[in-house]
Amino acid sequence: MKATALKIALAAGLTMGVATGAMAQQKNVTIGVSIPAATHGWTGGVVYHAQETAKALEKGYPGLKVIVKTSPDGASQANALDDLTSQKVDALVVLPFNSDELTNPMREIKKRGTFVTIVDRGLKDPSIQDIYVAGNNPEFGRVAGKYFVDNLKQGNVVVFRGIPTVIDEERVSNFEKALEGSGVKVIDKQYANWNRDDAFKVMQDFLSKHPKIDAVWASDDDMALGIMEAIRQAKREDIKFVLGGAGMKDMVKKVMDGDKMIPADVSYPPSMISTAMGVTAAHFYSNAPMRGTYVLNAELITKDNAKNHYFPDSPF
């Protein structure tokens, strides 16, 4: 009996290997993942998805070890990268705090032969990376603008900007381009730093200046929360909807539940870290070429597809 059980177990083991298909060969690979700590909502989502994906990939690929490290700032992240490389990682998946502090440390790591995947915020020298995974900021603006044209058709809109950066410029200029020739008019726009409190104050200002606002492009879910609070306190009834962006779970839930003020959202998912970790693992366990640049779509989240974007266990 024992021998039979062993034989069955062995056979099962083989089947298990085969069952993982392209990744059939047992292979010892270590992937280090370096990401910002959960200091903001979005990065909280990144940490959650990185940890979930680490577990899933380790189960899926025999011999794979994934080490996730979070860091509270750029200098700490440079140290964390040092720690990870001393553990002899084969690949690093890095969402850098900023380009300035991380470009040189990453260049040194690359020189030692480590496979490098960069996520969301690029380094100053793109030749360092093997894979780059990022959101699509021009499309983020375009998708939002199209939503206003399709759903508001005509009316007055106020626009919230984030922090003066290339990302913000790409989003806003493409939003405005999408409105061209339509009846939707931007009557005011202000920076509010992708910050809830700042957006609350800017919205109070907009409300006192403009007696009739038909809709708001918050362009960010954190800002949308501040804006909603300002509208609530002012008891204004003219505003038909607020469109945020990112895919925060509270906002996706509102979309899913048919909230009239939050009928949609535009994705800029923290789960892009999962995409990056997945394609990096595939580089080691399949024959498919994976080196390259993967720009993820900004998707319109509506009642129909909200469940695909809803992660109730994520902090974001």
Add this chain to the structure above:
Amino acid sequence: MKATALKIALAAGLTMGVATGAMAQQKNVTIGVSIPAATHGWTGGVVYHAQETAKALEKGYPGLKVIVKTSPDGASQANALDDLTSQKVDALVVLPFNSDELTNPMREIKKRGTFVTIVDRGLKDPSIQDIYVAGNNPEFGRVAGKYFVDNLKQGNVVVFRGIPTVIDEERVSNFEKALEGSGVKVIDKQYANWNRDDAFKVMQDFLSKHPKIDAVWASDDDMALGIMEAIRQAKREDIKFVLGGAGMKDMVKKVMDGDKMIPADVSYPPSMISTAMGVTAAHFYSNAPMRGTYVLNAELITKDNAKNHYFPDSPF
């Protein structure tokens, strides 16, 4: 004993599920793959890699069915797409013969809710695709140009172009940009249609016109074969090397074996079909966002990394 064996088998079955990690949930998904028949070398490689990857993915993802269909021309491909959709596929991975004949059929298929991944040659309306996987043509030229600057340093080079297309223009203009300020000079360039025989004739012409040629940018492995034959017949000894492109197995083998005339190659891998199929399957079996555009690097293939690009069982 029987009961025990059954228990072990069941346990093994469960482990197998868990072992596939992110793809643990059993889920019935059908992916159709529509590609050109193996009429040319490169498409032969596409067919090989598509079939290998279909097997691997079916083993790796419980419940996944992959149907690969090849077609000899654009009109047949439109029919093949009809056949595939009548089999109720959840997704289609399509390497279109051409944009003109396939854009409308694909638009109709997309309207019915099928997930669409397009590979290599874009449709006329990019809004049809969920995922786009392609090679990087500007980088293909840049990498080749850099190879000449780094290795030839100075000398006279003749350049082979393919067919007058955007792809060809992107490759050649970036090749020439990479040479700027170096001692490498393009003394002649001609179209040879990515064709071995045409390249043979053009090279004969170059050889009779130019008494001293230091190196050749063939820009394509098929053309490189014609060029090598012309050099051999002319018994010319001045040419130091020929740089092709694509990653044909015979050329990669030469690189691997240290052939002095073929010291390197630039990848434009037919196995990009595998990348496309892999990210499409991941869309259904993981939580990671996969919709987007994945542009794969053109990689310099040298003696050091040639084994990663060598598939002896592939026809290409």
